[in-house]
Amino acid sequence: MKCKLCPLFLLLLILCCNVFAQEKKDSVTKTATTTSANADTSVVSSEKTVFSIIFGKYPKHREGVYITHGGDGPLLSFASMKNNGEHLRNIPRFTMFLNVGSNFNKDFSRNFGVFTGINLKNIGLISKPADSLKLKQRVYTLGVPLGIKVGDLSSGSLFFFAGGEIDMAINYKEKQFVDGDKVHKFNEWFSDRTPLLMPSLFAGFRFNPGFGLKVQYYPQNFFNKDFKTKDKDGNSVYPYKNLEANLMFVTFSYNFSGIDYFKVKRKRHYMKMKSGKAEFEVNY
Template sequence: MKSKTTLKFLTCALLSTGMCMNANAQSVENRQVNKAYWTSGIDGYVLSTAIDSRNIKPANSASVSTPRFTAFFHIGANVNYDITKHVGIFTGLSIKNIGFIEKYNNPDSTAKRRVYTFGIPLGFKFGNLKYGSFLIAGGGVDFPFNYKEKGFIDRGNKTKFNEWFSSRTPAVMPYFFIGAHLRPIVAVKLQYYPANFMNPNYSETVGNTTVKPYANYDVQLLMLTLGFDINYRPRS
């Protein structure tokens, strides 16, 4: 049932994208410089992993976690300003679903940790802005507002919980990105979060003992996104 729902969602997204591409292609040549305009700035599909730099075997080495794919729930809107026909800037607001998957061998189990975040990007555009094909680069900050953790042991014995404004993760998550906007509306982006995704100082009481479940964690997110940047420009 879940796979059918996902297939329907992807099909609707692709059909909607096709209709928007046709409408957007007709108006892209009308972009004017020195005028602000809106774009959707949606990170539609996100493939992420985590670079795990904990003291693991072999000692002091880094590993990459199991890839995590998500298409829900990512929305956003950007304000753009083209300084010239080849250089522009943008900022905006976004909501993203980001996280990582951790596998254990003894016993065979999986933990999934994710947060929903409010984000503010700040980026630069270089290329043929009027045509709609250009490079993007910049950074931003995300502010987590909901944390969720799921656990599975031998594909059973599921546990899960979520917390609003949890202190299990940092309150601020800075990131950097590079990518490209492809005519007319597709945007491909690589994002890197250099700070630890988990808060190693977080503590909780289990029984009569205070523990720090993330004390040894040192994980940085790496994300590849396929987005849709639909333009809403003023008339010429």
């Protein structure tokens, strides 16, 4: 009986092996077909327009240090002058050139910030020691301000500023007029006729798109009382020994770049939807 069942058992074993081999072959063929289809789908997907949704939050204020360029434009100077304690007649001085500079700004919030920088200014005064004599005296200075800003700093619509500045006198120039005719002029680099360092205080306001008014006052004497020179006979003279002059000016300040402020959104969050080059934004 057992011998009769052996051929039947062997036939069943062969049939099972054939079925298993066929299923494995079909499985491999199916896998290859699926991989090929996925590759084709990937190619098609890469050619389609990608749609994305991005959620984000706006900063509370402009971050980091940023630079503004400009300076003091038209500048009108006034002086309080005394010679031997007596008032000395002087004339307001107006100039437009050359007053330029750059400031480095740091905002700590939407409404408060600080700044420093470097500015080139043309400051001076006009005096009349006598009816027939007029003197124009000016210096070019390089100044380093340090100040604060309070107001709408995010859009620059209106803010106030104040601080102090140290100016270094780099070029002194003097013109003498007699009866309206110019009779003498000279200029000196790093002259001893004025102090080398000239401290000052300033305050003002600025409004969009970057213009403003500023008042600046120099409490130190404009002239160096210890300056010594020689007269025609070779004698030592101190031309500014008894002269006191305190300078103040008003200027129409400006910024010609950096005034396009980063617009800090009133609504803090945003949702951007992009599809190709098209973009749509919702603030909330």
